[in-house]
Amino acid sequence: MSVDVRLIAIADPAVLGGRDLVDAARRAQRGGATMVQLRMKHASTGEIFQMARRLVEELTIPVYVNDRADVALAAGASGVHLGVEDLPPAAVRSFAPEGFRIGISVGSEDEVRLMGGAPADYWSIGSVFRTSTKPDAGEPIGIEGFRRVARWAPAGTPLVAIGGIDPSNAAEVVRAGADGVAVIRAVFAASDVEGAARRIREAVDRELERRRSG
Template sequence: MNRLYLVTDSDVARKAGHTLPFVVEEACRAGVRWVQLREKELSTRAFLELGAEIKQITQAYGANLIINDRVDVALALDADGVHVGQGDMPYSMVRTLIGPDKIIGLSINNLAELQAIAGAQLDYLGIATIFPTGTKQDTSSLLGLDGLQQLCRQTSLPTFAIGGINAQNIQQVMQTGVTGAAVVSAICGHPSPYEASREMIELLNDRMIE
């Protein structure tokens, strides 16, 4: 399983002077093979149009396209899977809708949420939030590295950490036993999404060699 996971943010990309398709293509060109399209503000039509453009890119590079929350969009695009949060459609219902062969990821924020999914038909977990981010000002729910490590020890599912992860701390994150790292601003907001992705992939590969 490729260990670097791009979660998109159009606003962050725009502020850095990029279009989202440009960011995704540059990340995939660098070796990213997991892309989650997360667009909370777009209309359904705009989401579908953007998703179709992103899917052409991910397919060209053999990357997984995961749609955040919107099962209808994932079905319409025939995406590789769906990622849902604790307040989204229940994952059991998502599985019924998208079938047994698609990928389902679920966000986990604490031990109670992890314990509640015992035996669930999930493919991976997104564990949040590790470090402070520009979009999360409330630090009371931050897991930190110790909290991340504790959750990773309690599950056999693949796990992706998310929240404030960048080239400076990604190797520390991987020391917790997590499967991979999901990043937003560190790629979408970087002057060169390609260079940012390549650097983090190299850091992950160095960690594997160690």
């Protein structure tokens, strides 16, 4: 069964301004998020585990944990999201149970090679546009960069655009070949999380429908 990547809401307490992460994730789900990805870069293993467990218990959409396959498995999450500095996808496949999902982040052809060809359930490609969430992300790759990296993906792999995505450019990345978008700040830094998620999801859905109808 394919992963629904139309709107990956990346829940990061760093952008919530003290608001409750689980409540914000619920609001994102109501707005149309198809997956929640937990990102807690400066938290302890125990803190990440406890938050992942809460999300799994409270949400009806899949929950993924960034970077930590061990925590994702222990918390009963649907999958893990890996970067080039994490365990290779093939290594995670060697111990994860059947049905456990793996998403990866790649931003260049070199990173695809570092990921060992990246046999994954979806590819998150970017940063497409400039973003303040990842100041170490380097220069954005733009729409053409997204297309270049996407060509390396195995046929049928769902493609996700990440980095600076908001309601104004979500349709543009879908036109470039993305099957969905991953968003942090445009959803979780918004005063109306549900409304922000809904606007992005509607933009993605409209463009996907145009693609299907030819």
